[in-house]
Amino acid sequence: MSSIRNQKYFQQMPENIIKLGGYNVNFVSVVKWSGLVTAGDYIGKDAAVLDFTAGTWAAANKRIIVIAEPASEAGKLPDAMKTQSHASGHFLDGSSRFHVFCETPAGFLDDHAKFLRLVQQHITGQLAAPMKLYACDNTDQPEVEGVDGAAATTATMAEGGWILPYGYAVPGGV
Numbered sequence: 001m002s003s004i005r006n007q008k009y010f011q012q013m014p015e016n017i018i019k020l021g022g023y024n025v026n027f028v029s030v031v032k033w034s035g036l037v038t039a040g041d042y043i044g045k046d047a048a049v050l051d052f053t054a055g056t057w058a059a060a061n062k063r064i065i066v067i068a069e070p071a072s073e074a075g076k077l078p079d080a081m082k083t084q085s086h087a088s089g090h091f092l093d094g095s096s097r098f099h100v101f102c103e104t105p106a107g108f109l110d111d112h113a114k115f116l117r118l119v120q121q122h123i124t125g126q127l128a129a130p131m132k133l134y135a136c137d138n139t140d141q142p143e144v145e146g147v148d149g150a151a152a153t154t155a156t157m158a159e160g161g162w163i164l165p166y167g168y169a170v171p172g173g174v
Contacts, residue, residue: 003046003068003096005096006046006068006096007034007046009068009096009127010031010034010046010048010050010066010068011031011034013048013050013066013122014027014028014030014031014050014052015027016122016126017052017115017118017119017122018030018052020118020121020122021114021115021118023052023062025052029055030050030051030052031048031049031050032049032050032051032055032063032148033048033049033147033148034046034047034048034049035047037067037144037145037146037147038146039145039146039151040144040145040146040152040153041145041153042067042069042099042144042146042147043146045067045068045069045070046067046068046096047065047066047067047068047144047147048065048066049063049064049065049147049148050063050064050065050066051063052115057141059103059138059139060103060105060106060110060112060138061103062111062112062115063102063103063141063142064100064101064102064116064119064142065100065101065102065142065143065144065147066098066099066100066101067098067099067100067101067144067147068096068097068098069096069097069098069099070095070096071095071096071097071130095129096129097129097130097131097132097162098123098127098129098130098131098132099131099132099134100119100120100123100131100132100133100134101134101135101136101142101143101144101157102116102119102133102134102135102136102142103135103136103137103138103139103140103141103142104135104136104137104138104158105138106138116133120133120163124163124164124165124166125165125166127165128165129165130162130163130164130165131162131163132159132160132161132162132163133160133163134157134158134159134160135157135158135160136155136156136157136158137155137156140155140156141155142155142157143155
């Protein structure tokens with residue numbers, strides 16, 4: 001089952017990033033796809049494709065793929081030990097941490113690089129969640145197998161380490 005909590009995070013991310021960066025886009029149109037990953041390394045996890053530039057991909061788009069992964073405590077506790085939503089009766093999935101897939105910016109100071117810094121600021125600062133960044137070449141479209149119909153992870157993704165939030169945070173994510 002898809003986590004209602006993670007899907008709410010995906011719906012709110014565009015608005016919060018827009019507020020941080022002053023982007024003039026309709027935050028509703030930014031979410032191009034969201035749902036469960038259907039294949040590959042992240043099968044069954046919640047994911048979203050966010051594009052702040054356009055509906056179709058082109059080099060230097062401000063597009064990211066975000067995958068929410070249950071933090072370490074998820075799946076280890078019986079339902080009797082989890083919080084249950086009073087509104088819908090679902091058991092909360094616990095904390096999440098985020099994998100972010102993107103295109104490498106052309107330059108450290110360009111608008112695309114600023115956008116990625118704002119994504120990091122939102123996830124590790126505002127959400128106080130750990131984030132791992134994966135980047136492909138500057139002209140490659142970031143794709144992850146099983147996300148938005150992608151048959152394979154086509155671009156070679158360089159994996160960065162976990163970026164942890166500073167100060168008081170929920171262990172393992174939001």
